[in-house]
Amino acid sequence: MQVLVTGGLGYIGSHTSVLLLEKGYNLVIVDDLSNSNEKVLKNINKITGKNPIFEKIDLKNKNSVSKLFKNYDFDGIIHFAAHKSVNESVNDPEKYFKNNIGSLENIISEIKLLKKPMNFIFSSSCTVYGQADSMPINESFELKKAESPYGQSKKKCEEILETHHKSGHSFKNITLRYFNPIGAHPTGLIGELPIGTPENLVPYITQTAIGKRDYLTVFGNDYNTKDGTCIRDYIHIMDLAHAHICCLERLMKVDEDNFFRVYNVGSGKGTSVLELINLFENVNQIKLNYRIGNRRNGDIVNAYADASKIKNELNWSTKYSLENALKTAWSWQLNIN
Ligand code: NAD
Ligand code: WQD
Numbered sequence: 155m156q157v158l159v160t161g162g163l164g165y166i167g168s169h170t171s172v173l174l175l176e177k178g179y180n181l182v183i184v185d186d187l188s189n190s191n192e193k194v195l196k197n198i199n200k201i202t203g204k205n206p207i208f209e210k211i212d213l214k215n216k217n218s219v220s221k222l223f224k225n226y227d228f229d230g231i232i233h234f235a236a237h238k239s240v241n242e243s244v245n246d247p248e249k250y251f252k253n254n255i256g257s258l259e260n261i262i263s264e265i266k267l268l269k270k271p272m273n274f275i276f277s278s279s280c281t282v283y284g285q286a287d288s289m290p291i292n293e294s295f296e297l298k299k300a301e302s303p304y305g306q307s308k309k310k311c312e313e314i315l316e317t318h319h320k321s322g323h324s325f326k327n328i329t330l331r332y333f334n335p336i337g338a339h340p341t342g343l344i345g346e347l348p349i350g351t352p353e354n355l356v357p358y359i360t361q362t363a364i365g366k367r368d369y370l371t372v373f374g375n376d377y378n379t380k381d382g383t384c385i386r387d388y389i390h391i392m393d394l395a396h397a398h399i400c401c402l403e404r405l406m407k408v409d410e411d412n413f414f415r416v417y418n419v420g421s422g423k424g425t426s427v428l429e430l431i432n433l434f435e436n437v438n439q440i441k442l443n444y445r446i447g448n449r450r451n452g453d454i455v456n457a458y459a460d461a462s463k464i465k466n467e468l469n470w471s472t473k474y475s476l477e478n479a480l481k482t483a484w485s486w487q488l489n490i491n
Contacts, residue, residue, distance in 0.1 A: 156180045157402070158228045160213060160257070161235030162206075163190035165346040166277065166332070169339055169395035170232060172201050177399060181206035182226055184213065185235065189349060197343040213257035223264040230273035230402050233261060240281075240302045241353055247303035254307035255314070262318060271324035271412070273405035275398055278312055278331045280387070280420070280457055281305040289424065290460035293331070293416050301452045312416075319414040326413040328401045333387035333420030333459050335394045337479030338486035345486030346391075355427065356388075356480070360487035363440050370442060372427050374449035379456060383427035387420035387458035390474035394419055400468040420459025421472050430480075437477045438484045 157174060161167040162183030168190075174181055175198070183195070183206050195208055211218045213235050236254040237243070243250040258276070265272045282305065283291050284298025300306040315327050336356040338345030348357045351367075362370045375382035397419045405413070425433075435442055464470045 155229045155406075156182065156226060158182050158184060158222075158226070158231045160184045160231070160233045160261070163187065163192070163194040164234055166335060166391065166394060167232075167234040168194050168198060168344045169391050170234070170398045171198055171206060172339065172344070173395050173399050174402075175202040175204045175206060182209060182228070183207065184209045184211045184222065186210060186212040189237070190347065194344060201339065201341055201343055213260055214253055216260050216263070219260040219264055223267070228272070230275070230405065231261065231265075232275045232398055232402070233258065234277050236277065236307070238304065239353060240304045243302050243304035243307070247306075250303045250307045251310075254304075255310050258311050258314060262314065265325060266323060271326050273402060274325065274327045275401050275405070276311065276315055276327065276329045278329050278416075279305070279308050280331050280333045280418070280459065282309050282312065282331060283457065285454050286457065289456055290422060290458050291418065292460040293418055293463055301454075316414065319412060322412060324411040326405045326408055326410070327415070328405060329416045330397060330401065331416065331418050332394060333389050333418070333457070335391050336388045336483055337391045337474070338482040339392065340482060342482065342485040342489045345483070345490070347490070355430065356483050359431065359434055359442060360483055362444070363434075363438070363442055363484065364487050364491055368443065370431070370444040371447035372431070372444055373447060373453060375428070375446045376449075377455050379426060381426050381428045384453055385424040385426050385456040385458060387423060388425055388430065388476060388479060389419060389421050390472065390476075390479040392474050393421075393472045396473070397464065397468075397470050400464070400470040404468050415467070417464040417468070418459040418461050419464060420461050421476070422459055422461045423476075424456065424458035425476065433476060434480045434484070437480050440484075
């Protein structure tokens with residue numbers, strides 16, 4: 155079984171690639187290294203003892219994507235490649251539309267030319283729900299107007315995939331809406347590599363703990379939540395990676411040529427910013443320098459998943475704890491420093 159993993163040297167792609175290799179899949183990893191580097195490939199090899207094929211390709215380039223599909227006969231595709239910085243997307247929406255939507259369109263054009271239905275997994279995000287009206291969020295909730303061009307790009311990609319499905323093409327698609335992935339591989343050899351100042355909470359915490367940042371600002375403690383800080387659903391990266399294996403195995407077994415499902419991937423638990431900080435301090439025995447600051451513009455107050463659909467239909471469940479996620483996030487920070 156040959157699987158194309160786009161963005162396979164990135165945070166979620168690298169952890170998923172490790173599990174796929176351990177399961178015996180042959181991989182073609184495609185990445186343009188815009189937010190990763192080839193050292194990740196070496197570390198994937200160190201963990202698994204396997205050497206996946208690597209192609210440095212920019213998926214925005216239609217000719218390169220055509221060539222890729224001429225050179226390989228894929229049994230499945232997991233499409234992680236995208237830009238993901240919300241802040242950057244606000245300053246440069248074009249970059250996000252061109253890359254996140256353009257790359258998907260190039261891949262779909264090639265899938266349409268194939269003589270067989272393609273097994274395809276797409277990385278979407280809980281960002282498509284915006285501030286949901288109630289908790290926990292299930293897949294049938296209305297999608298709200300996107301808060302950022304990044305969010306818009308994910309919504310548009312979901313629409314494209316649904317349209318493609320409705321048009322009756324041979325295509326087997328699972329779209330996953332990830333909540334907040336955190337943590338790192340148990341070996342500490344791969345993890346999240348934020349470039350510049352991190353936007354996300356956990357990399358900001360670990361960089362503060364190690365002294366790269368003076369202090370962490372908690373964005374507001376006057377929300378209507380248990381302790382006044384925002385609530386999120388933090389999902390261990392290894393559990394998230396495993397969800398892709400469950401999806402791929404399911405798709406491979408589906409008899410219908412035209413198949414379409416959307417699943418949330420989250421722990422199902424809501425954790426506040428202060429709870430996460432306290433847990434980080436306890437499990438790693440570190441005091442974190444943090445201050446309460448102003449609210450962040452456009453922040454969602456509360457978001458956690460109802461993950462029962464993926465549990466019931468694909469038999470996926472979380473195996474790793476939040477404590478383990480925060481421990482491995484810290485080990486990873488110590489390794490890369
Ligand atoms: P990441 O930036 O670590 O990985 C993405 C990888 O794709 C990078 O290695 C980058 O170099 C590559 N890439 C980007 N554009 C490319 C292009 N045109 N051609 C080839 N390669 C390209 O991000 P991640 O956190 O691993 O996210 C993976 C996917 O999951 C993305 O689609 C992201 O939007 C989505 N997602 C991420 C989160 C999160 O919090 N990390 C949450 C929800 C959804
Ligand atoms: C988590 C909580 C902050 C940093 C992002 C993307 C979204 C989706 C999920 C990809 C919030 C608080 C953070 C800091 C803080 N990703 N915080 N101080 O807000 O869920 O969204 O991840 O699709 O598109 O925007 O995650 O990690 O940025 O924030 O207090 O320095 O931590 O206010 O409550 P979020 P996050």
